[in-house]
Amino acid sequence: MDIIEISHLTKNYGRSRGIADLNLKVAEGDIFGFIGPNGAGKSTAIRILLNLIFPTSGSASIFGLDAVRDSKKIRGRLGYVPSDANMYDRMTVMEFLRFGAAFYGAENETARIHYLLEVFDLDPGRKIPELSMGNKKKVSIVQAMVHKPALLILDEPTSGLDPLIQSRFFDLLREENRSGTTVFFSSHTLSEVQAFCKTVGIVREGSMVKVEEIASLRKKQLKKVRILFPEEHRLASLEIDGAGPVESGEGRNLVFFYSGDLNQLISKLSGYRVENLSIEEPPLEEIFLHYYQ
Amino acid sequence: MNKVLFYMEMRRNARGLLIWSAVISVLIFLTMSFFRSVLQYQEQIAGMVQMVPAVAMKMRGFSNINDIFTVTGFYTANNLVYMMLMGSIFSIVLSSNILLKEEYGKTAEYLMSRPLTRGEIFTTKACLAFLNIFILNFLASLTGLIAILIYKKGAFSIHPFLVISLYTLLLNLLFGALGLLISVMMKRAKPVTAFGVALVMVLYFVYTISRMTGIDGTFGYLSPFKWVNVNVLSPGYGLEPGRLFSFLGITGLLILASGFIYRRKDILT
Numbered sequence: 001m002d003i004i005e006i007s008h009l010t011k012n013y014g015r016s017r018g019i020a021d022l023n024l025k026v027a028e029g030d031i032f033g034f035i036g037p038n039g040a041g042k043s044t045a046i047r048i049l050l051n052l053i054f055p056t057s058g059s060a061s062i063f064g065l066d067a068v069r070d071s072k073k074i075r076g077r078l079g080y081v082p083s084d085a086n087m088y089d090r091m092t093v094m095e096f097l098r099f100g101a102a103f104y105g106a107e108n109e110t111a112r113i114h115y116l117l118e119v120f121d122l123d124p125g126r127k128i129p130e131l132s133m134g135n136k137k138k139v140s141i142v143q144a145m146v147h148k149p150a151l152l153i154l155d156e157p158t159s160g161l162d163p164l165i166q167s168r169f170f171d172l173l174r175e176e177n178r179s180g181t182t183v184f185f186s187s188h189t190l191s192e193v194q195a196f197c198k199t200v201g202i203v204r205e206g207s208m209v210k211v212e213e214i215a216s217l218r219k220k221q222l223k224k225v226r227i228l229f230p231e232e233h234r235l236a237s238l239e240i241d242g243a244g245p246v247e248s249g250e251g252r253n254l255v256f257f258y259s260g261d262l263n264q265l266i267s268k269l270s271g272y273r274v275e276n277l278s279i280e281e282p283p284l285e286e287i288f289l290h291y292y293q
Numbered sequence: 294m295n296k297v298l299f300y301m302e303m304r305r306n307a308r309g310l311l312i313w314s315a316v317i318s319v320l321i322f323l324t325m326s327f328f329r330s331v332l333q334y335q336e337q338i339a340g341m342v343q344m345v346p347a348v349a350m351k352m353r354g355f356s357n358i359n360d361i362f363t364v365t366g367f368y369t370a371n372n373l374v375y376m377m378l379m380g381s382i383f384s385i386v387l388s389s390n391i392l393l394k395e396e397y398g399k400t401a402e403y404l405m406s407r408p409l410t411r412g413e414i415f416t417t418k419a420c421l422a423f424l425n426i427f428i429l430n431f432l433a434s435l436t437g438l439i440a441i442l443i444y445k446k447g448a449f450s451i452h453p454f455l456v457i458s459l460y461t462l463l464l465n466l467l468f469g470a471l472g473l474l475i476s477v478m479m480k481r482a483k484p485v486t487a488f489g490v491a492l493v494m495v496l497y498f499v500y501t502i503s504r505m506t507g508i509d510g511t512f513g514y515l516s517p518f519k520w521v522n523v524n525v526l527s528p529g530y531g532l533e534p535g536r537l538f539s540f541l542g543i544t545g546l547l548i549l550a551s552g553f554i555y556r557r558k559d560i561l562t
Binding site for chain 1: 402
C-alpha cells in the first residue's frame with residue numbers, strides 16, 4: 001500500500017515556480033529520501049501534503065485520504081519536523097511537549113516523552129527561549145514522535161544536530177521504522193540519505209527526476225572509469241556502449257561513467273595501448289549528480 | 294473549536310488582557326473620581342467651557358455642557374475615549390494578530406501539523422479574541438459602574454449606562470471582526486499592528502469631523518463610531534434596532550468573510 005501518493009501536482013507562486021507536474025509514491029514501511037538542491041520544490045511538496053498551501057493542480061493523498069479535504073484525519077496519524085524549529089515561547093520543554101501531545105489525546109504519554117528526552121539528552125525544565133538552535137531542533141523532533149505516528153515527515157531534520165545526536169536520531173528512526181512507521185525524509189545532504197534511506201526520490205526544478213531504491217542504484221554498477229592512453233583519443237571514437245556522462249572525453253586521459261558489462265569494456269580497450277586504467281565505484285553523490293546533468 | 298488551542302491562547306494573551314484592562318479601568322476610575330470636583334466647581338467650569346468652541350466640545354463628545362454635570366453624561370464623555378477608542382485599538386490589534394502571529398512567528402507549520410481543521414483554528418482563535426474583548430469591556434464597565442456608584446450625587450439610572458456599555462461592546466467586537474479580516478487578507482506574514490491602530494484612528498477622526506457643527510455629518514456613518522448613540526441623556530435613550538442590526542450584521546459578515554478566506558488561504562511562513 002502507498003502511504004503517500006502525489007499525482008501531477010503543480011504549484012505556482014505567481015510568476016515563480018514551486019513544483020511542476022510532480023509524481024511520487026511512497027510505500028508503507030519505507031524510509032524514503034526526498035532529495036534535491038535548495039529551491040527544487042521539496043518544501044513546497046511537503047507544505048501541500050500538510051495543507052499549509054493549496055495545489056494549483058493535481059492531487060496529493062496520505063493514507064489514501066485527500067491532503068486537502070481530509071487534512072485533520074491525516075494529521076492525526078503523522079508527525080512533522082519542520083526545517084526551522086520554531087515553537088511557542090513562555091513554555092518549558094515539557095510544557096511544550098505535553099501541549100503538542102494533547103492534540104492527539106496523548107498528553108499522558110509521560111514514559112514516552114521521558115524516553116525521547118533521554119535519547120536526545122534534553123532538560124524538560126528548560127524554557128524554550130533559552131534553548132540553542134540545536135536543542136530546539138531536538139525538541140522539534142521529539143514533539144513529532146511522542147504520539148507514535150504512522151508517518152513521519154522530516155524536512156531537513158539533521159541541520160543543527162551534532163554528529164553524536166545525528167547518529168542517535170537515525171538509530172531511533174530505524175527503531176520506529178521497524179515498528180511500522182513510514183519515514184519521509186527530505187534532505188539535500190546526500191551522504192545521510194545514502195546511509196539511512198531505503199528509497200530515494202530525486203527532485204529537480206519542481207519535478208521528480210528519478211525514484212529508485214538505494215540498493216538498486218548501487219546494483220546498477222555505475223562505475224567511474226579513468227583511462228590513461230600513451231596517445232590522444234576521443235571517447236566517441238572508441239564506441240563504448242554504456243559510457244556516459246563524461247567528465248573528460250578527449251585527450252590522453254579519459255574519465256567517464258560506465259554502466260554495463262565490465263568484460264565488454266575491457267574487451268573493447270584490449271585493442272588499444274593503455275598506460276593506466278582504474279575502475280571504481282563512485283560515491284552516491286556522483287551518482288546523483290549524474291541525474292542533474 | 295479546539296479546547297487545547299483555546300486554553301493555550303488564553304494563557305498566551307492573559308498578560309496583554311490584564312494590562313489593557315488595568316490601564317483602562319484605572320483611567321476610568323481616576324477620571325470618575327474628578328466628578329465631585331466638577332460638580333463643586335460647576336459654575337467656574339461652565340464659565341470656562343463657554344470659551345471653548347462648540348466644535349471642540351462636540352469633538353470631545355459633549356453635545357451640551359450640562360451633560361458633564363450628570364454622572365452618566367460625565368462617564369459617557371470619558372468612555373468615548375477610554376473604551377470606545379482604546380477598546381477598539383485593543384480589539385483590532387488583538388484580532389489582527391491572533392491568526393497572523395502564527396505566520397510571522399513561524400509557528401504555523403507546527404500548529405497546522407496538529408489534527409485540526411482550518412475551520413477549528415479560525416473558530417478557536419476568533420472565539421478567544423471575542424472573549425478577550427468581552428472580558429475587557431466587562432471589567433471596564435464594572436469599574437465604571439463602581440466608580441459611578443461611589444462618586445455619583447443624586448439620581449442615577451442604570452439603563453443608559455447599560456445601553457452605552459452594550460454599544461461600546463458592539464463597537465469593539467466590530468473592530469475585532471475587522472482585525473480578523475485584515476489578518477486573513479495579508480499576503481505577507483508580518484505584523485499589522487500599526488495598520489490596525491491607524492485604521493481605528495482614521496475612523497475615529499472621520500467620526501469626530503462629522504460631529505462638527507456646520508458640516509453635513511452623513512459621511513460620518515462610514516465610521517462605526519458614528520453608529521454608537523452617545524446621547525445618553527436624550528429622552529427615550531435605548532438600543533435602536535437599526536444600529537443594533539448594523540453592528541451585528543457587519544460584524545457577522547466580516548467574520549464569515551474572514552473564515553471563508555482563511556479556509557482557502559496559502560499559509561506562507
